[in-house]
Amino acid sequence: MSALPAQGNAPCPLPRVTIQFCTQCKWMxxxxxxxxxLLSTFSLSLGEVxxxxxxxxxxxxxxxxxPRPRQDASQDxxxxxxxxxxxxxxxxxxxxTKELKRRVRDxxxxxxxxxxxxxxxxKEKEEGAAAGGVEGGKCEDCAS
Incomplete structure (x- = not known):
């Protein structure tokens, strides 16, 4: 017997995160x-990754x-x-990782x-802009 309610029965299902990655680039x-x-940080706030x-x-x-429905809002x-x-x-x-966690949290x-x-x-945001952004991510296998 599961301790968690089925998402179909829950009034507000927990959020689901999907990570779509290129297998040719070996990004699994x-x-x-x-x-x-994400699961470590948001263990009870996410339904699935x-x-x-x-x-x-x-x-x-x-x-x-x-989003949690307001009292006066109807659910579609x-x-x-x-x-x-x-x-x-x-x-x-x-x-x-910090930036991804911030975006999920927001x-x-x-x-x-x-x-x-x-x-x-x-401070990190200012330093990152001055340094020219994040690492690249070119892939020779799929030419992208």
């Missing part, structure tokens, strides 16, 4: 690492989150809205303090 371990970090194999240099992290029963948290092609390379628990992850965030 990187995707699994991010999944582990799923790894989705893909090709073509893809590395996209998406969150599917149903549709699929939860999705939001891309990181796209390698758009955001440039791969996220630092969607599911905006008031939550992430402790050391939040310290000196403004």
């Amino acid at each position: 371990l990187r995707a699994a690492y991010y999944a582990q970090e 799923a790894l989705q194999p893909s090709t073509g240099g893809t590395f996209i992290v998406t969150i599917h989150h149903q 029963g549709g699929a939860p809205p999705s939001r891309v948290l990181w796209d390698r092609r758009v955001d440039g390379g791969f996220p630092e 969607v599911i628990e905006p008031g939550r303090d992430l402790g050391h992850v939040d310290r000196d965030h403004a």
